[in-house]
Structure formats: structure tokens, C-alpha cells
Amino acid sequence: MASGDATIRDGGEEAAFRAEARAWLAEHVGPFRAGDGPSIVFADAADPEHLERGRSWQRELHAGGWAGLGWPLEHGGRDLAPALQAVWAEELRAAGAPPPVNLLGEAVVGPALLAHGTDAQRERFLPPILTAEELWCQLFSEPGAGSDLAAVSTTATRDGDGWVVDGHKTWSSGAHHADFAILLARTDWDVPKHEGCTCFVVEMRRPGVTVEPVRQMTGGAAFDDVVLAGARVPDDFRVGAEGGGWAVAVTALAAERLQLGLGLARAGAGVDRLLADLRSRDVAGDPVVRQLAAQLVIEARSAGYLGRRLLTTSPGPDAALAKLASGRVSRRYAELAEAMRGAGAMVHDEYTLQDLWAPATRIAGGTDEILKTVIAERLLGLPPEPRVDRDVPFRDVPRGS
Ligand SMILES: Cc1cc2nc3c(=O)[nH]c(=O)nc-3n(C[C@H](O)[C@H](O)[C@H](O)COP(=O)(O)OP(=O)(O)OC[C@H]3O[C@@H](n4cnc5c(N)ncnc54)[C@H](O)[C@@H]3O)c2cc1C
The missing domain is CATH 1.20.140.10 (Butyryl-CoA Dehydrogenase, subunit A, domain 3)
Incomplete structure (x- = not known):
């Protein structure tokens, strides 16, 4: 029977890197080895031991220089090309090692902050992502905005030098153990949906943020409902321009897709x-x-x-x-x-x-x-789907209750 191995032959640089990765993993992965089958990244809400093991593994990766492989050197990464990151992903998998516990922080939030954050935000938030001292989640999807993500109705309203956020997010992976979230919220209802969104960093353990685990058919609860009711966010935590949240979300989603490529590899x-x-x-x-x-x-x-x-x-x-x-x-x-x-x-x-x-x-x-x-x-260049709400102020778009 043929093998399922999809490895493409290495060039010289890749072969040397693979040998380095393999040797390091052989020495360090032992106590952290995951079971067979795809690893489930997010610790269950009721499984603090799994979470601690994940944090220890990520600390080990960081100490060995294996965290943030695609991040710039100045932010603690190694600035490696995607092809070398794929080699690392293959070796990680072959060694039976789990992915880093802060995968969302490293793979999705990091690239968004690198591209759209301020210097102060990058200095404050990036280092503890790589060491898993601070865990992150992504508050994008809502009961009425999943596939149609630009239709978010969670609202951030200006209040003095900050913002007040109200709304309901769902399917938020790992929100129960996250310290921070990247949030997509509506800040303007009078422009078309893509133009009225803004991204923020939200502290998860603040008044006004309630996290309710969602029980899955696996028996576990790896993701959550998150209710924001009068949650305050300083303007310093706004990522990108007011009304520029869609660009930040697109960067985050593209980074998620790169992660997908690594997963496939x-x-x-x-x-x-x-x-x-x-x-x-x-x-x-x-x-x-x-x-x-x-x-x-x-x-x-x-x-x-x-x-x-x-x-x-x-x-x-x-x-x-x-x-x-x-x-x-x-x-x-x-x-x-x-x-x-x-x-x-x-x-x-x-x-x-x-x-x-x-x-x-x-x-x-x-x-x-x-x-x-x-x-x-x-x-394929087939005719596009009708998108009747694209140029309509979001306030006037018919929505379910
Ligand atoms: C394991 C897992 C982890 C997740 N983690 C996160 C997370 O951390 N943060 C976060 O924000 N979200 C997360 N999500 C949510 C995920 O992004 C959404 O579930 C996804 O975008 C689909 O949205 P929805 O569930 O609202 O489904 P809907 O968009 O309501 O879709 C329902 C059904 O209708 C179909 N449909 C919808 N629109 C169309 C259309 N235009 N044409 C044809 N068919 C259509 C869909 O294909 C689907 O079958 C996670 C989801 C899963 C399963």
C-alpha cells in the first residue's frame, strides 16, 4: 500500500534545517508527546492540566529558539521563509509533538499586530505571546456573522478617551483560558458593512466580559460564547484606524490560511x-x-x-x-x-x-x-453571487433579530 507521505525533496538549506529540528525534537519532545491523529490545540475548559502542559511545551520551544519562526528577528522570531516553517511543521508532527498552546496568538494575532499595530502595542503584546505567558483568542464570529463576517453587530462606542463594547461573540476557541482577544466590532452603522468595522485588543478578565464554554459532541468544550456588556477598551488598544478593522481582519485571516498550509504540509x-x-x-x-x-x-x-x-x-x-x-x-x-x-x-x-x-x-x-x-x-471566473448589501449603510441592511 502506498505511503501518505507528502514530503517534497529538500534543498540543501531545508535538509540542514530539518536535521537541526529533528535533533532538537528528539531530545525535548518526550514528556509532551501528543497522541496519534491531528492534535487538538485548545485545552478543554475543564482541563487545567492539559493547559499547563501546553504552556510548558511552548516555554520549552521558546527557550530552544523554536517559537515565532516566521516573525521578524527584532520581535523575537527567526524570520524564516514559509518553506522552512513547513519543514518544522512536518518534523513537529512526525515527532508526535503538540502544536504550541498559544497558536492563535502566534499564528493569527501576531501577524495582525505586526502589520497594523503601533510600536507600543507590538512592544507590549508580542513578547508574552511567544512565551505563552499571555494567551490569546479571536473574537470575530457572532451568531449573526460567521461566513458573512463583515456583518458583525457587536458595537464599540466612543466614551471619553476609550470605547465601550457591547455584543455577543461565539465559537471563540480557547476564550476560557485567554488573557487577551483580538476583537472585530462595529464602530459606524451609517456606512457599508466593510467600512464600519474596527479592531481592538480586549482584556478578557475585565468587568463586562463573560465567557461561557460551549459543550461539543466530543464531550469537551474547546470554544466559548463571549458576552461583552459595557466592556471598556482604551483607545491605545485600537488596532489600525477607526473604520479600518476589515483590513486587520483580512491580515489575520490570511495568516490563518498560511497556518493551514503548514497544517497540510x-x-x-x-x-x-x-x-x-x-x-x-x-x-x-x-x-x-x-x-x-x-x-x-x-x-x-x-x-x-x-x-x-x-x-x-x-x-x-x-x-x-x-x-x-x-x-x-x-x-x-x-x-x-x-x-x-x-x-x-x-x-x-x-x-x-x-x-x-x-x-x-x-x-x-x-x-x-x-x-x-x-x-x-x-x-474559475464564473458569474459572482448577488451581494445586495455591499453598498448599503449597515443600519439599513435587513437582519434577523
Ligand atoms: C473548530 C472551530 C473553531 C473556531 N474558532 C473560532 C475562533 O476562534 N474565533 C472566531 O471568531 N470564530 C471561530 N470559529 C467560527 C467559524 O469561523 C465559523 O463557524 C464559520 O465562519 C462559519 O460561520 P457560522 O458558523 O456562523 O455558519 P453560517 O455562516 O451561518 O453558515 C451556516 C451554513 O450556511 C452556509 N452558507 C452561509 N453563507 C452562504 C453562502 N453565501 N452561500 C452558500 N452557503 C452559505 C454555510 O456554508 C453553512 O453550511 C470556529 C469554528 C470552528 C468549527
């Missing part, structure tokens, strides 16, 4: 482990199982190549293809894991969490339907 290692497990069971000759395994290998390999391509081009519509492919690989992985376990799949085992997480991968960071629209419009 490391998909092969998980598939290899699953195939090794398959061979050790007595189902490897079953034609249905073999068919599913072949399909998984094909799709994981294509996704790996798409991921590599994403790392070598500026983020654009290709990211939609890669994200769609990534969700499919998760589903195929879960299908094969189920088929090879037969009736055993009804019992809780090392694959159960992966089974239950697979649907989420087709929603987070853009649903399959939204991605298909991007592909249709921007890659």
Missing part, C-alpha cells in the same frame, strides 16, 4: 501512522478498506502539494482549494479509521476524538460552501 505523517496501524490489523485485505485507504492517500498527497504551493505564493484564492482539500482529508481519515475498526468504532479509543472533530474542520476558517464560491468566482 504535515498531514502526511498522521496518514502514515494510520496506515501502519491498518497493516497491523487483519482488515488490510478488505476491498472496501483498501479503497478508502487509497482514496485517503491520493487526497492527502494532493493536499500536501497544495499546502506547499500555498506556502510559496502570496495568500490568494488557492487557499480556498487547500482548505477544501484539508477538510476532505480529515473526513477521509475519519472514514478509514471507522472502517478499519468495524464495530470497534463504537467504543471510545484513540481515533474517537478525530472522528468527532472531522466535521468541524469543514466549518472553521471558512465553510466548504463559502470556499466553493471563492473557487467559482476567483479561480
Whole structure:
């Protein structure tokens, strides 16, 4: 049976870097090793031990010079090209190491602050992201604004030298243990939706911020509802211009897509482990199982190549293809894991969490339907979807209650 490995042959610089990464991981990953299957980054609200282990691992990474690989040197990073970051992601995965606990801070918030923050904000917020002293979450989605993110109705109102925020955010990963959040809020209802948004840094442990864990079908609670009721934010914590929040959100979402490319580049290692497990069971000759395994290998390999391509081009519509492919690989992985376990799949085992997480991968960071629209419009040049609210003041756009 073919391997799921999607590694592309290294050049000289990559090979040297891979050897350095592999040697360091072999020495340090031991006590932090994650289980098989994709690692779940965010500690469950009820699992402080998992969180502490994650913080210790990130401290270890930072001390070894393995945090903020893509960040500029002056902010504690290593300024490495995406291709080397992909090598690191592959080695991290192959070593069974968990991702850094502050992944959202490092991969999404950091790039947004680097591009749009003030010097004072960068000095204050960036160093404790890399050491995991301060954890971050992303307060973008709302009950009425997910795919249509620019329709946020959480409102920030000027009040003296600061702002007062009121609204309801949802699906906020890791908000229960976050110290800070990056928030997208509406500051002007009288202009079209994209022009009236502003980004802020919000302190999560302040009066007016309430975090309620959302229980998932995995049994855990990795994300939360966040209610903001009169939460005060100083103007110093505004990121970018007033009304310029959409540009900040786009930077954050593009950084999330780069992370996706890194995730895809490391998909092969998980598939290899699953195939090794398959061979050790007595189902490897079953034609249905073999068919599913072949399909998984094909799709994981294509996704790996798409991921590599994403790392070598500026983020654009290709990211939609890669994200769609990534969700499919998760589903195929879960299908094969189920088929090879037969009736055993009804019992809780090392694959159960992966089974239950697979649907989420087709929603987070853009649903399959939204991605298909991007592909249709921007890659295939098909006629665009009607967007009747684009030039209308947001106040006049009909909304659900
Ligand atoms: C694991 C996970 C982690 C997440 N973490 C965060 C986080 O940390 N911070 C954060 O802010 N958000 C987070 N999210 C939320 C995520 O960004 C949203 O769930 C996603 O953008 C979809 O929005 P929605 O859930 O409101 O669904 P909706 O946008 O309401 O979509 C519902 C359904 O309608 C379809 N649909 C919507 N619009 C269209 C259209 N124009 N054409 C065709 N079909 C359409 C969708 O594809 C979907 O099937 C997370 C989600 C998941 C699953």
C-alpha cells in the first residue's frame, strides 16, 4: 500500500534545517508527546492540566529558539521563509509533538499586530505571546456573522478617551483560558458593512466580559460564547484606524490560511501512522478498506502539494482549494479509521476524538460552501453571487433579530 507521505525533496538549506529540528525534537519532545491523529490545540475548559502542559511545551520551544519562526528577528522570531516553517511543521508532527498552546496568538494575532499595530502595542503584546505567558483568542464570529463576517453587530462606542463594547461573540476557541482577544466590532452603522468595522485588543478578565464554554459532541468544550456588556477598551488598544478593522481582519485571516498550509504540509505523517496501524490489523485485505485507504492517500498527497504551493505564493484564492482539500482529508481519515475498526468504532479509543472533530474542520476558517464560491468566482471566473448589501449603510441592511 502506498505511503501518505507528502514530503517534497529538500534543498540543501531545508535538509540542514530539518536535521537541526529533528535533533532538537528528539531530545525535548518526550514528556509532551501528543497522541496519534491531528492534535487538538485548545485545552478543554475543564482541563487545567492539559493547559499547563501546553504552556510548558511552548516555554520549552521558546527557550530552544523554536517559537515565532516566521516573525521578524527584532520581535523575537527567526524570520524564516514559509518553506522552512513547513519543514518544522512536518518534523513537529512526525515527532508526535503538540502544536504550541498559544497558536492563535502566534499564528493569527501576531501577524495582525505586526502589520497594523503601533510600536507600543507590538512592544507590549508580542513578547508574552511567544512565551505563552499571555494567551490569546479571536473574537470575530457572532451568531449573526460567521461566513458573512463583515456583518458583525457587536458595537464599540466612543466614551471619553476609550470605547465601550457591547455584543455577543461565539465559537471563540480557547476564550476560557485567554488573557487577551483580538476583537472585530462595529464602530459606524451609517456606512457599508466593510467600512464600519474596527479592531481592538480586549482584556478578557475585565468587568463586562463573560465567557461561557460551549459543550461539543466530543464531550469537551474547546470554544466559548463571549458576552461583552459595557466592556471598556482604551483607545491605545485600537488596532489600525477607526473604520479600518476589515483590513486587520483580512491580515489575520490570511495568516490563518498560511497556518493551514503548514497544517497540510504535515498531514502526511498522521496518514502514515494510520496506515501502519491498518497493516497491523487483519482488515488490510478488505476491498472496501483498501479503497478508502487509497482514496485517503491520493487526497492527502494532493493536499500536501497544495499546502506547499500555498506556502510559496502570496495568500490568494488557492487557499480556498487547500482548505477544501484539508477538510476532505480529515473526513477521509475519519472514514478509514471507522472502517478499519468495524464495530470497534463504537467504543471510545484513540481515533474517537478525530472522528468527532472531522466535521468541524469543514466549518472553521471558512465553510466548504463559502470556499466553493471563492473557487467559482476567483479561480474559475464564473458569474459572482448577488451581494445586495455591499453598498448599503449597515443600519439599513435587513437582519434577523
Ligand atoms: C473548530 C472551530 C473553531 C473556531 N474558532 C473560532 C475562533 O476562534 N474565533 C472566531 O471568531 N470564530 C471561530 N470559529 C467560527 C467559524 O469561523 C465559523 O463557524 C464559520 O465562519 C462559519 O460561520 P457560522 O458558523 O456562523 O455558519 P453560517 O455562516 O451561518 O453558515 C451556516 C451554513 O450556511 C452556509 N452558507 C452561509 N453563507 C452562504 C453562502 N453565501 N452561500 C452558500 N452557503 C452559505 C454555510 O456554508 C453553512 O453550511 C470556529 C469554528 C470552528 C468549527
